[in-house]
Amino acid sequence: MKTADDTQPLWRRRRLPAFGRLATLLGASIVVTAFVVAIFAPYLTPYDPFAQDLNLRLVPPVWMESSHAAHLLGTDQIGRDYLSRLIYGTRISLLIGVLTVITSGLIGVTIGIVGGFYGGRVDALVMFLITCRLSIPLILVALTVVALVGSSLTVVILTLGLLLWERFAVVARTTTMQVRNLDYIAAAQAAGASRAHVLVREVLPNIASHLVVVATLEMALAILLEAALSFLGLGVPQPLPSWGLMIAEAKEYMFFSPWVIVTPGVALFILVLGINLLGDGLRDMLRTDLRHRGW
Amino acid sequence: MAPVLSIANLRVSFPRMEAVRGVSLTLRGGETHCLVGESGCGKSISALSVMNLLPRSAVRSADHIRFHEHDLLAMSERQMAWLRGDKIAMIFQEPMTSLNPAYTIGSQMAEVLERHRRASRRQALDRAAELLARVGITAPGMRLAQYPHQLSGGLRQRMMIATALMCDPEVLIADEPTTALDVTVQSQVLRLLRKLQQEMGLALLLITHDFGIVARMAEHVSVMYAGEVVESGPVEQIIKAPTHPYTRGLLNCIPVPGMTKPGEPLGSIPGGVPHIGRGFLGCGFRERCPMAARECAEPVHLHDAGEDHFYRCRLPPDWKLDASP
Numbered sequence: 001m002k003t004a005d006d007t008q009p010l011w012r013r014r015r016l017p018a019f020g021r022l023a024t025l026l027g028a029s030i031v032v033t034a035f036v037v038a039i040f041a042p043y044l045t046p047y048d049p050f051a052q053d054l055n056l057r058l059v060p061p062v063w064m065e066s067s068h069a070a071h072l073l074g075t076d077q078i079g080r081d082y083l084s085r086l087i088y089g090t091r092i093s094l095l096i097g098v099l100t101v102i103t104s105g106l107i108g109v110t111i112g113i114v115g116g117f118y119g120g121r122v123d124a125l126v127m128f129l130i131t132c133r134l135s136i137p138l139i140l141v142a143l144t145v146v147a148l149v150g151s152s153l154t155v156v157i158l159t160l161g162l163l164l165w166e167r168f169a170v171v172a173r174t175t176t177m178q179v180r181n182l183d184y185i186a187a188a189q190a191a192g193a194s195r196a197h198v199l200v201r202e203v204l205p206n207i208a209s210h211l212v213v214v215a216t217l218e219m220a221l222a223i224l225l226e227a228a229l230s231f232l233g234l235g236v237p238q239p240l241p242s243w244g245l246m247i248a249e250a251k252e253y254m255f256f257s258p259w260v261i262v263t264p265g266v267a268l269f270i271l272v273l274g275i276n277l278l279g280d281g282l283r284d285m286l287r288t289d290l291r292h293r294g295w
Numbered sequence: 296m297a298p299v300l301s302i303a304n305l306r307v308s309f310p311r312m313e314a315v316r317g318v319s320l321t322l323r324g325g326e327t328h329c330l331v332g333e334s335g336c337g338k339s340i341s342a343l344s345v346m347n348l349l350p351r352s353a354v355r356s357a358d359h360i361r362f363h364e365h366d367l368l369a370m371s372e373r374q375m376a377w378l379r380g381d382k383i384a385m386i387f388q389e390p391m392t393s394l395n396p397a398y399t400i401g402s403q404m405a406e407v408l409e410r411h412r413r414a415s416r417r418q419a420l421d422r423a424a425e426l427l428a429r430v431g432i433t434a435p436g437m438r439l440a441q442y443p444h445q446l447s448g449g450l451r452q453r454m455m456i457a458t459a460l461m462c463d464p465e466v467l468i469a470d471e472p473t474t475a476l477d478v479t480v481q482s483q484v485l486r487l488l489r490k491l492q493q494e495m496g497l498a499l500l501l502i503t504h505d506f507g508i509v510a511r512m513a514e515h516v517s518v519m520y521a522g523e524v525v526e527s528g529p530v531e532q533i534i535k536a537p538t539h540p541y542t543r544g545l546l547n548c549i550p551v552p553g554m555t556k557p558g559e560p561l562g563s564i565p566g567g568v569p570h571i572g573r574g575f576l577g578c579g580f581r582e583r584c585p586m587a588a589r590e591c592a593e594p595v596h597l598h599d600a601g602e603d604h605f606y607r608c609r610l611p612p613d614w615k616l617d618a619s620p
Contacts, residue, residue, distance in 0.1 A: 118351075120351065183387050183392040186348060186393075187394070187455070189348050189379065190385040190387075191380030191407050192376045192378070192380035192411060193380075193410070194373075194376055202395055205395075205398070206396065
């Protein structure tokens, strides 16, 4: 369906759909590429990411002087192939992103829907939980937990998952409140639907589009937090090729071999940018979707 | 004939108001009973309390609410859920918002039969297509695959009716089913409801604010005002000889062929619905009533005007408004 805005010449439009679409497409292709790379990592990497070659330490990438054609992105301080480590690093970032979002999504959406649907005292409790969560300093608590329990991939995922649910809860709660009083909820109950059925089959699909947007943003946040934790030495343990860990290990050599810190940094930047662009695009698509339906 | 649904002395109260104050009505198989009154008089709340779908803050009590011989007041939420949509179905006022935008028409219709009859998706969709054809929707197969936003208001309301009939209910509660539709579609939907009711022997509880619809559809009517049934009886009786001042006022507001003189303005009832708090006594209409007197502030009993016609007013059945000012 065309809106009045769409018939205007491009420079007169209030929104620039072409640019927005391009950005979304860029974000989507970055994310898809990252997933493909992560899944097929063993087939894409030229070397074992853990194999050391002390004869070839801190080899620069191919476009610089005194590089080796065999190591496209050079090697790190103990001679591990940087490209292979970067590719395996995608796995860790995405694994953490996806699992954290699933954990925090389950917690947040459950709490939010229940609070939004039942209202009253239940909702007051939910709001209290959200406020409590918001007053917890995220990084400090994550650091403390990891320091106490010991660092491992599982611990990082669980810690972040248990801490990052509040935006899910807030969005699920408000959108559920909007949906709750619509007639089709009453109609479903009048047709004999149980409470659980109403929450899962009637409410959830109608707020899912909002939750998808939150999921992308939370995923980007989780990936950044993992990098930060790993950089501080309290995230993913060595010798796993996490991007944050790569930056941390590289910081001693950044003066003479700056690429060791720039490469994982750029990778992190591109992935997070891609996820955020995709999230923004999804949000805009949702908005036009709503307008087309005449809501 | 034994009533299918009978409600006795239903009361529903909210924290700050009494929404329904002692409503009784009986509904027989194959009969249409209209609940008529202006907005806020407790019609919808009465209907929702039969289904036990009231808002959480509402408190419901009654001497009994019976479906055949089952007491709905004593039923658990689970038992009620089994009854809803199966034996007692309901359609709502707004066909635009009564359908879940996330599912196709077919999926929403089929779900009811799958839930109550443990039917397969295939069987349920066949039944849905059959009912869509029956409510006059052409190309039901195509409609089943469509989403609600692809349908017009009239089509949606037909589809809502078809959904309500999926399990062959005995009682159909229709809460202002045609209010949101334009007049021509309204008339088609009413004709359809009438036809289906006769074919299926449904007991229809029709909620409306339009006496025109009452005259067209119902055998029996209960006029509600401020949470009470102020007058009830067979439709011809009520239209021929309305007794309660409110009923007379309502009937004065609509043009009746042969009775309203051309050029003469239609009547209106001055004032608005009062707020009924806890401990309110007497007739709720007394502030707007041309015949109000001091004794109207005392509890008013139901009077029998004969032939199943009851009214709740101190006046005799044949009272006349004094012509002198």
